[in-house]
Amino acid sequence: MSTETTTHKPVMPEELIGGLCVRREGNYVDATLGRGGHSSLLLYRLAGEGKLIMFDRDPQAIAAANQRFGADPRCLVRHSRLSELQASLAELGLHQVTGIMMDLGVSSPQLDQPERGFSFMHDGPLDMRMDPTHGQSAADWLQQADEAEIRKVLFAYAEERRASAIARAIVKRRELKPLRSTAELAQLVSDCLGAAARKSKKHPATRTFQAIRIFINDELQELRSGLQQALQLLEPGGRLAVLAFHSLEDRIVKRAFNDVAKPAAGNRRLPQLETPPLAYRIVGKWLPSADEIKTNPRSRSAVLRIIEFRGEGAT
Numbered sequence: 001m002s003t004e005t006t007t008h009k010p011v012m013p014e015e016l017i018g019g020l021c022v023r024r025e026g027n028y029v030d031a032t033l034g035r036g037g038h039s040s041l042l043l044y045r046l047a048g049e050g051k052l053i054m055f056d057r058d059p060q061a062i063a064a065a066n067q068r069f070g071a072d073p074r075c076l077v078r079h080s081r082l083s084e085l086q087a088s089l090a091e092l093g094l095h096q097v098t099g100i101m102m103d104l105g106v107s108s109p110q111l112d113q114p115e116r117g118f119s120f121m122h123d124g125p126l127d128m129r130m131d132p133t134h135g136q137s138a139a140d141w142l143q144q145a146d147e148a149e150i151r152k153v154l155f156a157y158a159e160e161r162r163a164s165a166i167a168r169a170i171v172k173r174r175e176l177k178p179l180r181s182t183a184e185l186a187q188l189v190s191d192c193l194g195a196a197a198r199k200s201k202k203h204p205a206t207r208t209f210q211a212i213r214i215f216i217n218d219e220l221q222e223l224r225s226g227l228q229q230a231l232q233l234l235e236p237g238g239r240l241a242v243l244a245f246h247s248l249e250d251r252i253v254k255r256a257f258n259d260v261a262k263p264a265a266g267n268r269r270l271p272q273l274e275t276p277p278l279a280y281r282i283v284g285k286w287l288p289s290a291d292e293i294k295t296n297p298r299s300r301s302a303v304l305r306i307i308e309f310r311g312e313g314a315t
């Protein structure tokens with residue numbers, strides 16, 4: 001394992017932490033801890049009686065957090081996934097919390113360590129698992145998936161227009177020799193997409209890598225499950241803040257928030273029944289400023305959404 005050379009610069013830190021309206025003695029959850037950038041900012045606002053429970057599915061993030069936050073009595077660090085939110089909190093005796101944050105996708109250290117296999121910029125084993133102790137690596141999946149399955153993943157998770165050609169090339173190539181490294185996959189996609197794609201500002205393999213990563217880590221299902229559980233876990237006045245980095249993620253967040261915070265549209269031609277006030281309120285949506293995008297290019301596609309649980313029967 002290489003020593004870490006990059007840190008992760010938190011995205012929209014003021015908007016996210018400010019938007020949570022941190023209560024000094026509250027119980028908070030960072031459900032996607034990463035390198036603890038947002039967590040450390042939240043801790044500045046937490047009194048000695050407050051708690052911050054930190055989760056990540058990546059064992060490396062957990063090891064780094066144990067070193068950084070392990071001695072702080074306000075902090076609890078646990079290896080856990082978004083889809084295990086309620087169960088992991090229940091194990092700690094918590095059934096309601098004051099606030100939850102989720103900062104989706106991969107962290108800079110994950111992207112920058114060649115041996116994690118996330119990036120076409122660094123050659124390494126084609127792995128892409130956020131938790132390398134679980135599930136199938138990208139290389140193993142690409143070795144046994146059928147062509148139609150690969151095409152569907154590339155199209156569904158990255159809208160790759162050349163999904164069929166790439167899937168065909170992958171299957172043809174593996175008949176000769178398995179695809180084992182990120183550089184081999186990046187080269188294959190680049191060759192397949194041709195000269196025009198190579199002239200574009202984006203690396204031709206950007207979309208292929210994104211799609212395979214989302215699939216291998218079951219990211220969208222994890223998000224749906226995590227959001228449903230987080231909404232149930234908020235105490236009255238509690239807030240959930242979510243940072244999404246592409247339209248597939250943001251669409252899921254927006255829908256989950258609208259489902260609980262917007263009244264179902266009735267038939268405008270019929271008399272309307274009085275409906276009880278909704279238990280949730282959408283606090284807002286934020287995009288990064290031009291200045292932030294300049295200093296932290298990773299923020300460029302970010303969308304922050306925050307929702308508040310007003311309490312059942314709120315008026």
Ligand SMILES: C[S@@+](CC[C@H](N)C(=O)[O-])C[C@H]1O[C@@H](n2cnc3c(N)ncnc32)[C@H](O)[C@@H]1O
Nearest residue numbers: 010032034035036037038057058081082103222
């Ligand atoms: C963008 S980084 C978070 C960065 C963090 N906010 C910071 O400031 O350092 C996303 C983190 O979420 C983790 N992650 C992604 N999906 C997850 C899931 N379903 N369950 C738990 N952790 C997840 C990744 O392993 C990664 O460490």
